[in-house]
Amino acid sequence: MLLRVGIALTLLPVAFFTTAVQLGVARNDDTLRTVARDATEGITVAQAIKLSLSELDELVVRDLLDDTPLGANGYPSNYDQKRSELHDNLVRAAVDSSQGAAYLQPLTNIEYALGHYHTLAKEAFAADARGDHRAAADAYQQANVVMEATLLSEADFIDKANTYVLNEAYDRQQARADSTVGLIGLSWVVLIGFLVLAQLLVARMFRRLINPPLLVATVIAVLAGGFALARLDSSAGHLTAAREQAFDSVQVLARARATVVSARQAQGHLLFDPDRGAESEEQYQLITEELFRVQDGDRAVALAQVSQGANVPDGAGGMLAQAAVAGSDRRDEMARRTVVALGSFLAADRGMRQMLDYRQPDLAIEQYRRGLTFSQLTSTVEEAQAEKQAIFDGHARRAAEATARLDRIALATAAAVLALAGLGLYVRLREYGT
């Protein structure tokens, strides 16, 4: 009777253990899917939209400065190309993003306001083509307001929504991690305890020292539990590294990339419409402070010191400063180089403004057209972004690999333990019968 009950009761700890592991794997995979794929892709798409929008706005002012020839539809060909790129990103966002108001509403608003932007840009191009500089500047000013106040902030909202989902999923995983590990640990101990107890009882009843099938089942259970816990721990560790060490930098550098284009747009706006110089100057200062700022002292001095090898100063803020000191590693060389590149960009900008002060706008426009420091800055930011993205992807991949097939292994283990324990007890049951 006792042996029959023992065989039946074997189901209990085995089912408990298998369920606990399955649950842990499911939770882990769910978080990985959200953090490492859905939300990060959503943020990437949101930033791609923002970058395309910023580039479109910068392109308009550059085309206006260059008197770029217009096509039959009233736009320069490079504008059409950029518009098409933006459209592709919007479609990608609509297809890939999770369904919900937080994602769809800003996309709808962007689509709607973009129509107004195109119209105003076309008016600016048309006025410029007929030599009416004032009308062109006024139309572009309106277009720029639509871009800054509506389009870019709506793109930010998509980023915000995805960031929220990512943080929620990650925080939830962190909060549940202890209970998941505790549950698996408990089920593991219960399973091993049951098998050891069965071994002891069988030994006592039948005066045999060891029941080999039960012993093998116990060994398998010990190895499987340890393996599952180690794999889940490894996966959680990589996820933490991906989120806390790499992702913030990826995101902040993506934001910085679009912001750098906005800074260049503000430069172009100043050159095309000097009558609104004060506004352009204020906008430029605000934008570049979003990239890098210091609390005490002069920003130019701090940037010069960084370019000579100094660390980013304590208390420095802004996107590039944040990327440079992310993870408390002030020797992050790649991210530090973005700060150095920003220093060059700002120095060149000061030179350009001096040319304007000396009434040499043509020289200033020529320097703007060349845009050497701008190109250096954007390529440096992109390199840093790619480097951080690779780190993030590496951690995310290893986090996924750590738990790959763990659920199947747990099931196979359960089947083996169940079969061996059943066999061990059944053999004794038959002996007892004879």
Add this chain to the structure above:
Amino acid sequence: MNRSRVLAAVVAVVLVAGVLWWVGKDDEGSAAVACAPSEIPEHDDTTLVVEGDAWSGYAPFRDPELLQGTEYSLLYVDQVCQGVRHADLTAGRADFAVTTLDQYLLNNPDGTVVGIIDQSVGADALVLGTGNHDELDNIDDIPALVEQFASAGRKPKLAYTANSPSEMLLNELANTAEELTLADFELVPVDQSLTAYEMLEDDDVQLAVVWEPETTAARAAGHTVTLSSADVPHSIVDVIVASDRLIERDPNAVQAVVTAFYTRMDQLLADPAALQAFYATDGQLDPEVAQQLIAGIKLYGTTEAAEYLNTEVFPLDKALMQQSVESIESLLSLVHPEMPLGQAQIDGIYVSNVALRTRQPAAPPPPPPPETPADEEEPET
């Protein structure tokens, strides 16, 4: 089948199901706060019940003489619980609720937004505990604070009022400012702004989200007010919500309240000294504190309110109220996926009527609002 095996299998299934339930249940637990029902005194049919809380923006509704000269009287009932406030509106126990737009959307009562009261433009803020941490006087110092706590294996604490606009502001700020990452903090939900401020004073928390008058008090105590509602415009908007029952039964009563409120606001906004004295008296504040409080709120008179509710604004070609609703709804849907969308009802006709009268004082009264019974008279205002 062997009875013992069946029994064991049943025990196994029950136990496993129990464990699954225990593990799968919500880790956060229930954050529900026990709310007392509203204490509404006996009143006659012409008494209109307005439920709200102690927020200064609602001060005009606390004046029992607001509806003087009309056939109605006003009864202001304090109800701090937003859920109860909105439930009262749906059940017909209250005729109006004064509330924030996010709470209206979240609680989805049978009510319609008929006016805007104010918008927080700095009154709600994230405060750094500079008083206890000299080095913490700038948002750019947050990473260093996090680093300092991390080296001791801890996280700095941040207090905020749960289930309130503070919670929404915190989410907005965290997703707007790169410097603030909620995962870096141990979040401490509290019952009210004053509690958050007291914890900041006692260094139980290093950051706190507070609203006026604590924002001003924190500044005076040497703490640093950093990010605020001014950084996320249109996110904390106070509105007048009329019960759908009242709108159906007596739209003139709705018009009377809207007219009286905006008339009072127009008078106050035209006289800054009176405005300051009014809010100082209502909140039992020093005049200077009242002045700072007013500086952190954008108050709406008739014209601006009518525009906010009714005028389509370029380039989205929607009224600002509609834009606020869509923006707040989108954000809330992230935090509360179960929240119904597209349920907000906005009716700008009442404030339009007031604006029309303001612009054309000599003109005959405007047509009554929709669904006015033919035999009812226009309310006196």
